Amino acid sequence: MRIIHILNHVQEIGNGIVNVAVDLACLQAKSGYEVAVISAGGEYEKLLNIYGVKHYPLDQTRKPISIIKAAVRYRAIAAEFQPDIVHAHMMTGVILARIFKGNKYTLVSTVHNEFQRSSVLMGLADRVIAVSKAVRDSMAKRGIPENKLRVVCNGTLGSPRTRQIQDYQPLGLQRPAIATVAGMYQRKGIAELIAAFEQIAPDFPQAHLYLVGNGPDKQLFEAQAQATSVKERIHFEGFQAQPQRYLISCDIFVLASHRDPCPLVISEAREAGTAIVGTQVDGIPEALDNGQAGLLVPAKDSNALAGVLMKLLSNADMLHEWKNRANQNLQWLSVTRVHQETLAVYRELITG
Template sequence: MHILHILNDIRKLGNGIINIAVDLACLQAESGCTVAIASAGGEYEALLAQSGVKHFYLDQRRKPITLIKAVRDCQAVIQAFQPDIVHAHMMTGVVLARLLTIKFDYALVSTVHNEFQHSAILMGLADRVIAVSHAVMESMQRRGIPAQKLRVVSNGTLGSPRQQPVASPVTLHRPAIATVAGMYRRKGIAELITAFEQVALDHTTAHLYLIGDGPDRAIFEAQAEKSAVSDRIHFEGFQPEPQGYLQSTDIFVLASHQEPFGLVLSEAREAGCAIVASQVDGIPEALDGGRAGILVPPANPAALAEAIAQLLQNYDWLDTWKRLAQENLEWLSIKRVNNETLAVYSELIKSDINLSTISDTRYRQIRNID
């Protein structure tokens, strides 16, 4: 099977969409498929090459001249690679790939990662639309995507080909409360800082670590600076390998207002953190419905502070939630995500491609994923 993934870029910036797509491409190539990625490039090109994944340069920046050229360049990529499946992970890619089905015969798959964006409706142009959680699937159905197009492949990242050898724990002040998130308002960073201010008054040894970067970081730094506990709020910036922080974290918090799934939760669970997270979108699914972490209402600093304080007040309770986080981790593996994604491809190929027109080698590759 020839599989082409289309992404904006493959830079190593902690972007969950890129991470999942790179993981899938590597595992699919290892399974015997012929795989390529078309993007503007980035640090993951070396890893892809090691896994036998071809990279085509494709600039999809949303500027009129660039987009006109992108249509031509994408056509050249498809002409050269002859994919059976084109898998678009971002909006521009799915539009380009749909336009080119006029000239080429392939099945188009999209994955909806950020369904809260208005333009996510464009992902419905694909023949099959993969939702990263049941919450995302239900949202896309409400927005008019036909149920017969939608398939749920829940996110997961454990066992990623991108993972480096386990990092040594980073030395943190304990008890350590941490989040790994982009510095965006929707990630609930402001509410987490407010909640920590309340908790820190009674728990004088607790520290908060904010791991990540983004456009709103200066706003959050200003908020923290005004706090009476500013010396215990640490902005650590983007960390390409945050596992060392997670291994030293007592309580991991994901306070998002919107979150299709929350890939970082799988890593926090694997590291054995007690978890407090918003009861919104796909987060409850990532936490086994609340069995692997404490769920609180989003955008509610008081509820967040109460949950954190309860864990800090009772170390037996804290240890219990650390243990629960590490139970039932198998389903969060990237191998499971890949197998389910391949099943979606296989479904399309069986229905849309006449196997008698495919070479014997390609036929055997297709049958191997059944």
């Protein structure tokens, strides 16, 4: 089987879509398949090369002249590589792959960001992989035929991009430490997390908040933090190539997203054995074993989030229990399971 993955770039910037695609490409090549990645390039090219994955540069910038050039280039790559499967992870890729498909190969897409209106275009593929049951249900409601949809929940443990969790060096965070690892976007609930921390901070004068990640709304959040009376205890750490160091060093990990199809960071936080608080949206409950492995709160509700943080910080036994619970039942979050289930989708199409 010859497999092409097509995505916008392979930069090491904490992008979950890129991370999933790179994991799959590496594991597929390791299993003996011929694998290529088409993208605008980035730091992960070195890792792909180590695993024997061929990388073809392709600029898919959404400008008319760029799209025309990309179409010509994509057609030449497909003719040279002659894939059996093209797996598209982003919108432009699925359109390019569909235009030149004919009966030359089978097209698979993965819906990573179902909340984007244009994600319905992923339905152009022969099979559409949803990264959680919540995403599958949403895409079915939006008109993608159910017989096209398959669920392969995200999992990242054992990823070729990362080390064993015990090989990361802990950080000297000021504790109790609350942390998030997320893009600095409004939809990630950073504003609610800062508001919740401001609410509880007077009762826990030793507590600090660490915000790990970059993004377009970072300045808004920095201004919000500056306006609090506890600004010196809110730390913007920027993008970190080893977020695991924060996960193993903090007491509570929070993901306060408004929308989140199936965040990879939940599996990483669970492996790190930190107590987890997540919002009850999209794929977050699934990633937390429906509340068995982490506490769930309503989205966009800083008061509810503050209430849970207050309980955890004021009860050492409860905090310890939720650290243990996060660390149970991890095997299903492995990247090997994602790899095997994805291959099963491919085989359905090739042998079916």
